[in-house]
Structures are given as structure tokens and as C-alpha cells.
Amino acid sequence: MTESSRQKGWWLWSKNPVSLMLWPLSLLFCLLVQIRAVLYQKQLLKSTKLSVPVLIVGNISLGGNGKTPVVASLLKLLQKKGYRPGILTRGYKSDHEQQTTILSQAQISDKAGDEANMLSELCKCPIAVGANRVKSASTLLKQFPELDILITDDGLQHYALARDLEIIVQRQQAYGNGFCLPAGPLREPQSRLLTADLVINRDGEDVAEHFGRCWNLTKPELQCELTDFVGQKVSALAGIGFPELFFEALRKQGLELDCHAFSDHEIFTPQHLLAFKNVPLLVTHKDAVKLRPFSTENIWVVPLELTLSDDLQYRLLTLLERKLNG
Numbered sequence: 001m002t003e004s005s006r007q008k009g010w011w012l013w014s015k016n017p018v019s020l021m022l023w024p025l026s027l028l029f030c031l032l033v034q035i036r037a038v039l040y041q042k043q044l045l046k047s048t049k050l051s052v053p054v055l056i057v058g059n060i061s062l063g064g065n066g067k068t069p070v071v072a073s074l075l076k077l078l079q080k081k082g083y084r085p086g087i088l089t090r091g092y093k094s095d096h097e098q099q100t101t102i103l104s105q106a107q108i109s110d111k112a113g114d115e116a117n118m119l120s121e122l123c124k125c126p127i128a129v130g131a132n133r134v135k136s137a138s139t140l141l142k143q144f145p146e147l148d149i150l151i152t153d154d155g156l157q158h159y160a161l162a163r164d165l166e167i168i169v170q171r172q173q174a175y176g177n178g179f180c181l182p183a184g185p186l187r188e189p190q191s192r193l194l195t196a197d198l199v200i201n202r203d204g205e206d207v208a209e210h211f212g213r214c215w216n217l218t219k220p221e222l223q224c225e226l227t228d229f230v231g232q233k234v235s236a237l238a239g240i241g242f243p244e245l246f247f248e249a250l251r252k253q254g255l256e257l258d259c260h261a262f263s264d265h266e267i268f269t270p271q272h273l274l275a276f277k278n279v280p281l282l283v284t285h286k287d288a289v290k291l292r293p294f295s296t297e298n299i300w301v302v303p304l305e306l307t308l309s310d311d312l313q314y315r316l317l318t319l320l321e322r323k324l325n326g
Contacts, residue, residue, distance in 0.1 A: 217288055
């Protein structure tokens with residue numbers, strides 16, 4: 001079993017001799033982060049304002065906060081309210097981050113990365129992928145001039161792109177020992193939460209999550225309920241920020257699992273699947289887009305569906321209208 005991202009950075013998750021030794025560097029990192037933010041606020045560093053509103057969905061810690069499903073839910077909410085949204089995302093670890101890749105109509109691309117491809121399949125909307133958010137946004141708006149709002153998946157610290165609304169998605173366990181990099185997992189100090197327009201607790205009462213109907217990776221039209229696997233020998237694979245959350249949610253459905261955790265954004269090969277030939281293998285949608293090129297009929301995708309509370313939806317839409325109309 002490959003180490004998870006938490007195991008690789010073990011010192012990030014507790015106060016221990018290594019994290020305490022790195023703590024002075026953490027203070028310096030926090031100072032530099034705050035100076036950079038002030039330089040953008042004072043317009044000493046350039047921040048580009050787009051012709052359409054920009055809604056940032058980000059976090060202050062390393063991956064595993066569950067932003068991407070929130071982005072998908074927000075997009076559907078905005079569509080329901082008559083907006084025509086597009087999405088910006090970096091394409092982390094795609095090896096093509098310095099380029100701009102455009103996805104639409106549920107397209108996927110080797111140049112886009114796992115999260116972007118998952119968003120494309122889920123949202124079926126125009127998506128621009130690339131590290132340079134300003135360039136990506138400009139390209140997207142040129143190709144799809146009908147778009148009237150952009151949602152950025154991640155990019156809270158990408159101040160070169162001006163934003164109209166900041167939403168921070170948090171998971172308390174993602175804060176680890178509470179230190180900034182390199183002593184801890186925080187990209188910015190927790191005081192940053194106070195400056196965001198809205199903070200969504202991914203595990204709080206405002207977000208309800210449940211698994212949808214499973215679908216077969218080789219034959220997507222073949223579907224079943226998750227409970228159909230109860231009483232069987234089943235394996236589960238996850239290459240996400242906190243794979244244990246996926247495994248625990250499956251166990252709560254009454255499944256007995258042989259679990260295999262991999263690092264976030266793991267690059268899968270056919271060899272990863274050799275051990276699972278004779279049993280059903282349950283995977284996340286994020287991992288499914290990487291496993292599809294060498295999928296077998298025993299692989300089942302377990303889709304995660306989010307429901308935002310009525311109160312959260314009201315607060316979000318009210319904030320957006322206030323920002324746009326004054």
C-alpha cells in the first residue's frame with residue numbers, strides 16, 4: 001500500500017520535535033504571506049479585474065478539504081438561479097499547468113488533471129484549466145462569451161485574479177498542528193478565516209453528503225445501490241487527501257472492506273489494479289477518471305453527492321447579490 005499524503009508529511013499533523021524545529025521558518029512563511037497579501041491590497045502588485053464576477057472557493061490548508069464537490073454544488077445552485085457559470089481550476093499535477101486547457105460538454109483531457117476532469121463530468125459546463133488564472137479566464141470568456149460568472153476551484157492565494165466573493169471550505173482535521181508551512185499544513189494563518197466572505201464547514205450541519213447510485217467504470221449504464229455489496233468481499237481504493245473518510249463512510253453502509261489508501265493525485269498504472277481482479281473494487285469519482293484507461297468490469301464508482309442547507313444557500317446568494325449590486 002502506498003503511503004497517504006498524511007503519512008508522507010507526518011510532522012504536519014502534531015506538535016513534535018520536527019515541527020517545533022521548523023516553527024521559526026513557519027513564522028517567516030506567515031509573515032511573507034501577509035506581506036504579499038498587503039502588497040496586492042495596496043495595488044503595489046497587479047490584480048486583474050475581469051468583466052464578469054469571480055467567486056473563489058479555496059482553503060487555507062493543504063489538500064483534502066473537499067472543495068471540488070462544493071464547487072459542483074455551487075455551480076448547480078447558480079444555474080438554478082439563472083446564472084451561466086464557468087469554472088477555473090489549476091489542473092494540479094497534470095504536468096500541463098503552465099498551459100491553458102479548455103473543457104466543455106463533459107470532455108476530459110490528459111492535460112487537465114483528475115479534479116478538472118471530474119468537474120467536467122459532473123458539471124458539463126465550460127472549464128478552463130491552468131496555473132495562470134487570469135490567462136485561463138480570458139481564454140474561457142473569449143470562447144464562451146455567454147458566461148456571466150466564474151467559480152474558481154482553489155486559488156484563494158492567487159491574488160493576481162481579483163475576486164468578488166471569497167468562500168473558504170474548511171475541514172478541521174486538515175489544520176493538523178495549526179502551524180503554517182513548513183512546520184504545519186497551513187498555507188495561511190487561521191486568522192485568514194476572518195477576512196473571507198463565507199466559511200463553509202465541510203463536516204458541519206450546512207453540508208449534507210450521501211452516496212449516489214454506483215456505476216460501473218467500464219459500463220457506466222450499469223448501476224447498483226451501494227448496499228448491494230453488503231455481505232460480499234469488497235475492496236476499496238482512494239487516492240485523495242483523506243482516504244480514511246471515504247473508507248469510514250463506506251463502512252457505515254455496512255460494508256466489510258479491504259482498504260487501500262494512496263497519496264492524493266496518485267498517478268495510477270495497470271499494476272495498481274492487479275491485486276483487485278477477483279473482487280468488486282469501489283473507487284471515488286476523482287480516482288475513476290485516472291483509472292478509466294485501463295478499467296475492468298469489477299471497478300465501481302461511488303459518487304458523492306452534496307446538499308447545501310437552505311440557510312447556506314440563502315446566505316450565499318444574498319452575499320453575491322450584495323457584492324454585485326452594492
